[in-house]
Amino acid sequence: MTDALTCAGLRYSFGDTLAVDGLDLSVTQGEIFGLLGPNGAGKTTAIRCVTTLLPVRPGMVRVFGRDAAADRMAVRRLLGYVPQQLSADARLTGRENVSLFARVFDIPRRERAARVAQALEAVGLADVADRMTATFSGGMIRRLELAQALVSSPRLLMLDEPTIGLDPIARTSVWEHIQAVRAATGMTVLVTTHYMDEADQYCDRVALMHQGQIRAIGAPKELTAQLRERRGDGSDPTLEDVFREVAGSGLEEEGGKFRDVRRTRNTARRVG
Amino acid sequence: MGWTCSPPRPAPRTGWRVLPARVAAMCVVELQKLRHDRTELYTRAIQPALWLLIFGETFTRIRAIPTGGVPYLDYLAPGIIAQSTMFIAIFYGIQIIWERDSGVLTKLLVTPTPRAALVTGKAFAAGVKAVIQAVVVVLIATLLGVGMTWNPLRLLGVLVTVVLGSAFFSCLSMTIAGIVLTRDRLMGIGQAITMPLFFASNALYPTAIMPGWLQAISMVNPLSYEVDALRGLLLGTPAHLALDGGVLLLAAVLGITVSSSLLGRLAR
Numbered sequence: 344m345t346d347a348l349t350c351a352g353l354r355y356s357f358g359d360t361l362a363v364d365g366l367d368l369s370v371t372q373g374e375i376f377g378l379l380g381p382n383g384a385g386k387t388t389a390i391r392c393v394t395t396l397l398p399v400r401p402g403m404v405r406v407f408g409r410d411a412a413a414d415r416m417a418v419r420r421l422l423g424y425v426p427q428q429l430s431a432d433a434r435l436t437g438r439e440n441v442s443l444f445a446r447v448f449d450i451p452r453r454e455r456a457a458r459v460a461q462a463l464e465a466v467g468l469a470d471v472a473d474r475m476t477a478t479f480s481g482g483m484i485r486r487l488e489l490a491q492a493l494v495s496s497p498r499l500l501m502l503d504e505p506t507i508g509l510d511p512i513a514r515t516s517v518w519e520h521i522q523a524v525r526a527a528t529g530m531t532v533l534v535t536t537h538y539m540d541e542a543d544q545y546c547d548r549v550a551l552m553h554q555g556q557i558r559a560i561g562a563p564k565e566l567t568a569q570l571r572e573r574r575g576d577g578s579d580p581t582l583e584d585v586f587r588e589v590a591g592s593g594l595e596e597e598g599g600k601f602r603d604v605r606r607t608r609n610t611a612r613r614v615g
Numbered sequence: 616m617g618w619t620c621s622p623p624r625p626a627p628r629t630g631w632r633v634l635p636a637r638v639a640a641m642c643v644v645e646l647q648k649l650r651h652d653r654t655e656l657y658t659r660a661i662q663p664a665l666w667l668l669i670f671g672e673t674f675t676r677i678r679a680i681p682t683g684g685v686p687y688l689d690y691l692a693p694g695i696i697a698q699s700t701m702f703i704a705i706f707y708g709i710q711i712i713w714e715r716d717s718g719v720l721t722k723l724l725v726t727p728t729p730r731a732a733l734v735t736g737k738a739f740a741a742g743v744k745a746v747i748q749a750v751v752v753v754l755i756a757t758l759l760g761v762g763m764t765w766n767p768l769r770l771l772g773v774l775v776t777v778v779l780g781s782a783f784f785s786c787l788s789m790t791i792a793g794i795v796l797t798r799d800r801l802m803g804i805g806q807a808i809t810m811p812l813f814f815a816s817n818a819l820y821p822t823a824i825m826p827g828w829l830q831a832i833s834m835v836n837p838l839s840y841e842v843d844a845l846r847g848l849l850l851g852t853p854a855h856l857a858l859d860g861g862v863l864l865l866a867a868v869l870g871i872t873v874s875s876s877l878l879g880r881l882a883r
Contacts, residue, residue: 394725396882416727420627424725430718434648446640447726449628475651491722496624 347372347499347531348393349405355388355397362388364555370499375525375532377546379539379586385555386535387427390503393533394424406499420448423492427503431487433477437468440476441490448495462494463487465527466520482513486520493524500524502534506541514538518545539582543567551586558589627727634732641736645743656747663699663752667692667759680820685850692756692763693845694818697838699752700745700777701812704784705805707741708792712801715881724882734789734875738867741785742778749777753849763849772848772856779863780841786870793877818842837866 346369353366363385370376378386391397393404395415404411406418431440441459450458463472466486471479479487485505492500502521506514522545525532536542542549543563550560559566563582570580570588628636649656667688674680675687682690714720723733753763764770791804813819815829816838822830833839840859847854 396721396724416627416729419725419727420624422725424722426718426721428716428718428721430722432644432648432717432719434651435644436647436651439644439647443640443644444722444726446643447637447723447728448625449636449727450625454625498624 344372345408346370346405347374347407348376348533350389350393351403351405353389353392353399353403355392355399357388361555363392366552366555366557368550368557368560370531370533371548372531373525373529374547375521375534375545377542377549378533378535378552379537379542379549379582380535380552381537381590384552386552387503388555389552390501390533390535394422394501395419420495421498423495423497423500425485425488425492425500425502425505427507429481429484429488431476431479431484431491433475436473436475437463437479437487437490438472440487441472441494444491445494450495458494462490465493465524466490467516480513482509482516485509485513485517489517489520489524496528498531500530500532502532504535504537506536506538514541521545539586543582549582551589553586553590559585633727633729634735637728637732637736638739641733641740642743645740649744649747655744656751659699659703659748660751660755662702663695663748664755666695666698667752667756671695671759681824682821683852685852686761688756688759689761689763689850690846691819692752692761693849694816694842695756696749696752696773696777696845697780697816697841698813698818700748700781701784701838701841702809703744703748704741704781705788705809705812706802707737707785708788708790708801708805709798711737711789711792711881712796712798720881724878730878731871731875734786734871734878735782737789738782738785738871739778742781745777745781746774749773764851769848773845776841776844776848776859776863779860779867780837783837783863783866783870786867786874789874790870790877793874793880796880812836812838816842837863 348368348370350366350368353363353368354361355363366385366389378389380386388397392399393406393411395411395418399412401410401412406421409417409421411418435443438459441462442455445455445459460469460472463469466489468483468486468490471483476484476487500521505521506517509517518541521532521534524530534546546563548560548562549566550557552558566585567580567582570585571578574580671688671691674691678687680687680690711720724730756763788801788805792801795801795804815832816836817833818838822833822839825833840862843854844856844859844863846852847856847859
């Protein structure tokens with residue numbers, strides 16, 4: 344079976360700063376895969392390379408076998424993307440926001456209304472779909488963005504920090520909808536987060552990223568079990584402990600670039 | 616949950632059919648936004664009304680400007696249509712920067728939409744606003760007694776002219792947005808160039824009464840061609856419709872090309 348996503352030696356730098364430094368990664372079809380790491384680890388840059396927003400060299404990124412450098416439009420048709428910022432348009436209703444994406448993914452007119460309604464229902468927003476998005480709560484906007492990404496029936500759903508700034512109940516709700524969609528459709532999900540507890544709970548496999556590289560990869564249970572063995576002192580390590588170990592020193596100082604932090608805080612403030 | 620199995624994936628639209636589909640999608644969104652919030656339509660009507668009412672009525676009495684036998688208010692009306700639609704378009708880039716900061720643009724760039732198609736869509740969406748503005752100014756001018764044509768073919772020509780002009784100026788704005796990347800700088804530059812574009816055109820007075828250097832600027836100012844076409848179509852004054860249309864079309868294509876090449880900077 345072709346992998347949903349393959350990154351081979353993915354490298355990207357902004358000027359002198361190497362944001363992604365030789366990333367190797369395979370995401371299997373149908374799994375929920377978590378890309379974890381602190382602010383500035385290179386997660387968002389990696390995602391932006393996969394989504395064709397940043398140019399990559401041929402062979403570096405393949406989505407269901409399609410090369411992101413050579414076959415950009417084909418790759419985009421396979422993707423559903425929810426960026427880190429709250430990206431629903433506040434000047435439109437919920438339904439209009441989803442309709443726009445049905446249109447730009449070429450869903451035929453006769454099917455459009457039904458598929459938009461179906462996507463809204465899948466995220467539990469059918470009843471409020473005709474309200475202005477400006478009146479939505481942060482959690483509702485996230486679910487609306489999920490509907491926008493789902494309306495084209497993507498094969499790889501990419502979510503960049505989907506629960507950032509949300510309250511615990513909204514976070515759980517977003518994850519439950521992601522899981523339900525995966526269960527119903529077998530869609531592959533790639534998610535970045537710096538909430539280790541969420542990754543532990545909801546991801547089938549995770550990759551721990553630090554300074555542009557992957558430091559550990561595997562199922563959360565495997566990774567914690569391996570650390571428990573290495574420690575051999577009977578303690579029960581969490582995913583965060585695994586991360587601290589593989590990241591080694593310098594974790595505290597690498598607080599992320601100003602722009603990343605600002606973006607995160609802006610999102611958090613808007614979700615409020 | 617309403618999702619029992621994955622619905623079939625849509626068959627891709629390819630080749631030339633992508634462009635009209637994306638243009639339609641962007642125009643629909645623009646209309647939806649205007650339907651939800653009409654404030655902009657009302658406030659945008661004030662300036663052209665003042666130009667026609669105060670400037671127009673006053674200069675009609677002075678009779679200082681050679682208009683070729685046309686009452687000055689009539690002469691001015693097409694100029695004000697072009698000017699007020701340009702003012703809207705020249706700040707369109709602010710919306711692009713807002714969409715960039717909010718993530719809306721990022722998400723559109725991950726859809727199967729080539730950058731040129733996205734920019735063309737946005738340019739025509741700006742044209743939607745311009746057409747509505749043109750209708751408003753035509754109505755105001757009619758109320759003030761300006762005798763304009765109601766010939767549907769000529770009105771169609773007016774529509775095309777306004778859309779093309781607006782496409783160029785919105786692309787100019789998106790180009791500046793792609794260079795300066797912030798709203799504040801774009802506002803500043805927009806403010807700085809609108810008046811020179813307006814005064815260095817034939818919107819208020821014929822270019823023949825300008826000094827030579829200003830005439831030269833007016834010659835390369837697409838606004839002059841837009842005004843010339845609008846005057847010819849609405850008032851029936853002598854105009855160079857083929858040249859005007861050609862220049863506006865060329866300007867729009869050039870604007871789309873340049874601003875779509877800069878769209879990548881906004882995506883980064």
